[in-house]
Amino acid sequence: MSAPLLAVRGLGKTFVIKDGGRRVAVPAVRDVSFDVNAGEAVALVGESGSGKTTTARLIARLETPTTGAIRVHGEDVLQTEPRRPSLGFRSRVQMIFQDPFASLNPFHTIAYHLARPLLRHRKARSGPDVAAAVRRLLETVGLTPADDFARKRPHQASGGQRQRVAVARALAVDPQLILADEPTSMLDVSIRIDLLNLMRDLKTQRGLGYLLITHDLGAARYFADRILVMYAGLIVESAASDVLLDAPLHPYTQLLVAAVPSPQAPLRPAGPIALTASRPIGAAGASTGCPFADRCPQVMDRCLTELPPFRTVASGHDVRCHLYVTG
Numbered sequence: 001m002s003a004p005l006l007a008v009r010g011l012g013k014t015f016v017i018k019d020g021g022r023r024v025a026v027p028a029v030r031d032v033s034f035d036v037n038a039g040e041a042v043a044l045v046g047e048s049g050s051g052k053t054t055t056a057r058l059i060a061r062l063e064t065p066t067t068g069a070i071r072v073h074g075e076d077v078l079q080t081e082p083r084r085p086s087l088g089f090r091s092r093v094q095m096i097f098q099d100p101f102a103s104l105n106p107f108h109t110i111a112y113h114l115a116r117p118l119l120r121h122r123k124a125r126s127g128p129d130v131a132a133a134v135r136r137l138l139e140t141v142g143l144t145p146a147d148d149f150a151r152k153r154p155h156q157a158s159g160g161q162r163q164r165v166a167v168a169r170a171l172a173v174d175p176q177l178i179l180a181d182e183p184t185s186m187l188d189v190s191i192r193i194d195l196l197n198l199m200r201d202l203k204t205q206r207g208l209g210y211l212l213i214t215h216d217l218g219a220a221r222y223f224a225d226r227i228l229v230m231y232a233g234l235i236v237e238s239a240a241s242d243v244l245l246d247a248p249l250h251p252y253t254q255l256l257v258a259a260v261p262s263p264q265a266p267l268r269p270a271g272p273i274a275l276t277a278s279r280p281i282g283a284a285g286a287s288t289g290c291p292f293a294d295r296c297p298q299v300m301d302r303c304l305t306e307l308p309p310f311r312t313v314a315s316g317h318d319v320r321c322h323l324y325v326t327g
Contacts (some may be wrong), residue, residue, distance in 0.1 A: 003074030004035040005209040006059070006093075006177055011068035012233075013054055028054045030233045032068070036177065041203060041210040043224035043241070045217060045256070051233040052213045053098075056179045059211065060095045061085040072177070091121050094170035098182040100162035104154040110165050111150035114138070117172040137168040141198060160191040167198065181213045196223050217260050221245050229253045232291035235310065239317040249319045251296045290322065298323060 011032040014025050029051045036042050044052050057063045059070055061077070061084075069076050077089055097103040104113055114134045118124040124133040131150075138146035141164040154162055163183060170178055180199065184192040200223060202208055214220055220227050220241060227244045229237040229252065237250040248254045290296070293303040303322055310320040 003071065005038045005040075005073060006036040006211070007069075007071040007074075008035075008059065009033050009069040009071070011055065011058055011070065012066050013051075013058055013063060014066045028233050029058065029065075032230075032233075032235055034228055034235065034238065036209045036211055038176065038209050039203060039207045040226070041200075041212060041224045043212040043214055043220035043227045044230055045214055045220050045227055046230035047215060047256075050230045052215075052230055053181055054233075055230070056095065056181050056211060056213050060093060060179050061089065062095075087121060091173040092176045093179065094173065094175040094177070095179040095181065096163070096166050096170055096183050099186055100159060100166050101154055103166055104162060106154050108153070109150065110138075110152050110154070110157070113165060113169055114150075114172055117169060121173045123173060133172070137172055138165075140171065140202075141165070141168045143168070159187050160195060163187060163195055164198065167195075167202075171202070175208070177209045177211070179211045179213070182215070183212075184216070184219060185214070192219065193222075199223065217245060217256065229256070234291060234320060236292070236320045237318065243317060249313060249317070249324065250292075250321050251298050251323075252292050255297075290320075 011029060012027065013029040014027045016023050016025055018024070032051075032055055034042065044055060046052055054063065058065050061070075065078065068078075070078055072089070072092055077085065081089060104110075111131075111134050114137050115124075115130050118130055118133050119126065124130045134150055135146040138144070138149050143149040143161060143164055149157070149161070149165075154165070157165065163186075166183075178199075183199070184195055187195065196219060199210065203210060210224075212220065212224055224241050227239065227241050228235050229244070229250065231252050237244060237248065237253045244253065245257055248257050288307075289305050290299075290303040290308055293299050296303065300322055306322070308320050308322045308325055310318055311324065312318050313324045
């Protein structure tokens with residue numbers, strides 16, 4: 001059996017911050033493990049501060065992990081490239097950032113942004129080859145007439161068009177895996193589906209693997225084959241998208257799903273359960289037990305002192321919760 005496109009094992013990141021003159025270690029990501037296969041889209045969901053973006057930045061090697069392994073087609077890139085990622089790694093793994101305007105230099109044309117990776121990775125030679133490759137990329141992401149868009153600068157394009165340029169830039173080096181960090185969150189609702197359809201078509205046509213970082217459960221259901229739920233730097237539940245959203249097991253996932261309005265459900269008064277925190281997500285001391293314990297409506301004594309294991313409770317459905325631990 002061939003190795004998965006991406007295999008993350010025991011990934012962790014601890015930041016050291018100053019607190020009143022003291023240096024305090026804050027774990028942002030803890031013991032994260034999952035796979036992404038070629039042609040598969042995996043969504044990583046959770047509220048702000050849960051560690052989603054940090055996880056993506058670790059995989060993209062924009063941050064250095066404290067612990068763990070990142071394997072691409074079986075190669076542990078942290079071992080083979082310990083100092084910095086190679087061009088070969090960058091050509092296999094690309095990232096689409098949340099803000100399509102901040103990730104593009106306003107002083108340069110769209111053609112310049114697409115030509116740079118083509119030349120850097122030797123995907124095209126200078127002159128007519130580059131111009132033709134830029135034109136193909138723009139046409140691939142639906143920006144036509146391509147020659148007109150190539151001459152524009154980022155401020156002359158809409159938000160949706162700029163994000164399509166970001167997708168084209170990622171595609172320029174023929175990647176195998178794309179890390180998409182909230183790619184639709186800054187777009188109008190009416191055009192979010194268009195970008196997700198584009199990304200899904202590219203997944204089918206090119207066999208791309210995706211890790212989608214999002215807080216939008218609707219986008220996760222629509223786009224992803226599997227969903228991972230993150231809380232306080234830990235993966236707390238994992239399953240196929242429809243399974244996880246139709247029958248969530250972890251109390252945190254249940255509250256997330258319940259917070260999404262349903263057009264079929266009648267309006268009801270708000271219930272007594274709400275996500276209210278007595279400490280920030282991932283705060284120091286959370287490692288002594290379940291990090292969700294002080295917000296959980298089903299908390300037990302052992303939740304306060306024991307971190308539950310991540311275990312399989314049904315085929316392809318894993319959860320980190322004492323409710324599903326026997327003995």
